[in-house]
Amino acid sequence: MSLDEQALVARARNGDVAAFERLIAAYEKKVFNLAYRLCGDREDAADLAQEALVRVYRALGSFREKAQFSTWLYRIVVNVCLDFRRSRGRRQVLSLDAPLDGDDGQMPRQTEAGGPDPAAEVERRELHRQVHRAIMQLNSEHRTVLVMRDIQDLSYEEIAAVLGVALGTVKSRLNRARHALKAELQRMELSPAHRVYRGSQGVLKGEGP
């Protein structure tokens, strides 16, 4: 934690809400995305992300400076989201009518230089919708590691710290999660083998700085 963050934490502990908002400004979007990919619904995700951040604020007094602030924050978000799903039982949260990616407020990660081809854009959005749906089919254990690794781009070590599990557990869980997702995509006849990537990243980068 940087000195700047430490100072903000100290001020937030004394009841300075503005300091807390500055502290979490950098995480707000990540927190929302984590909640969104874990619970599947934008409305719920906004509510859960706010709930988690309020809890972080309340619990700031018990935050140990030794711990990584982001790790601690993510842990609370994950717990809030899993509790929410658990309280809803195994009911499928995602409905077919619910507005999905791209319907509102969706910013494409990269836009192609010459302006998108409308047909390709529609196809791309439909694909995102399907992938999101496939992720929601995973069990919560698998979904959590997969989202943290491949959407939040956390390292194995960070994931282990957030979940409080051993590194080996993260490895095996992520491996199973990816295989499960692959199977799900194949079941949805979005067999990854038949897709040719048009994104700018032709080759997957390895993890690292």
Add this chain to the structure above:
Amino acid sequence: MRCGKIRDLLSEYIDGRLSPKVRAEIDKHLAVCADCAAELEFLKNTVQMVRELPEAEPPEDFHGQLHMRLAKAEAERRSAPADTRTGFGAWMRGLLRRPALRGALAGVMVLVLVFSVAKYALPGWDGNVWTLLRGGPALVTGFKEPVDDPGSSRGTGELTTSGGEGTAPQPGSGKAGQDLAAAPQVPGATGNLGALGGDQIIYSATLTIEVEEFEPAGRQLEAIVTDAGGYVEQSSVSLDGTTKSGYYRVRVPQAAYAATIGKLEELGRVLRREQATEDVTGTVIDLEARISNLRRQELRLGELLSQAKTLDEILRVENELNRIRYQIEANEGQLKYLRDRVAMSSITVNLSEPKEPGPTPVPGADLWRRIWRAFVETWRGIGGFLEELVVFVASVVPVVLLLAALWLGYRRWRSSRGARGAGL
């Protein structure tokens, strides 16, 4: 490496987390195994598709709502009493948040509840579970004692029997507290009145009896004693406030001893009964032997006196004769006294009227005493309850420990099996 093992490592392979050596091995395998190569391609595409998902934008009012909720949380925090944030309240809440402690607390409450119900259902139970298992239903039915029963050791008075001092074993003697309501000690069949050859036993008793009214009870007592052929040896009456009490020492023939006690006890409520026996057979035989000896000496001295010649001789023999006669009288007196005690048993009866509630209570006058008494009684009640609760817990603890050990063992066994099953 086999395909299964390879596939377990593909995820890490994609993330570039494998050592160069393992990576090279996998590369080697992928070059020759088309299935695994295809699998890698699938997996890579899957990961890529997830990574291609655009970052979602929070709703526009996200920050505004968050701000409001934070402000609300801060306001709540400020208005909350200090002790819920720090100190005892926070500590208690922290404790209650821990599932293990919550479970323990619930367990303790269940224990206390079970104990209370059991205690209520089983008056007289000492709190130990095992006495229940051993004693069974006898405990349930056999413990309620009527308070008014004079034979009960829990009656209002103290009822004791002091065993006989003599050597002759008597029915009922020496078994204090037992069979008190049963017939009093009965003179043995050999205790013939005045019979020189039989056992010489002195019976005596002390009774404390509460009667409704002193005067008629006293008259009745005298009638009972006279009817039995006895007499009142000594009596005294005293007045304390409005309640009269007194004591009578009566003598009745030994043969009427038991019957008289029985009649006397019908006068009122027996608060106390003491009985004693004294075997004086040995003493009586000794005295008789000594007396007959002395009589022989007296006879011989009488002969000597008739043969005495000088005045000096006469005086010396007469002196000796006087001494012997004095001894004979003393011994005979003692023998007579003992025979009388054997022939006429003595019974001391304390009669008393019940204590009146006292003068009309002035309101508030004894309030402090009543408060104090209520406090002490409740305190004692709680103390007794807690004492038995501790006994109860102590009797249950070994079972709980055993169950806990079994449960922990089971959990460990299951989790180790689960870990192996998951391939970890």
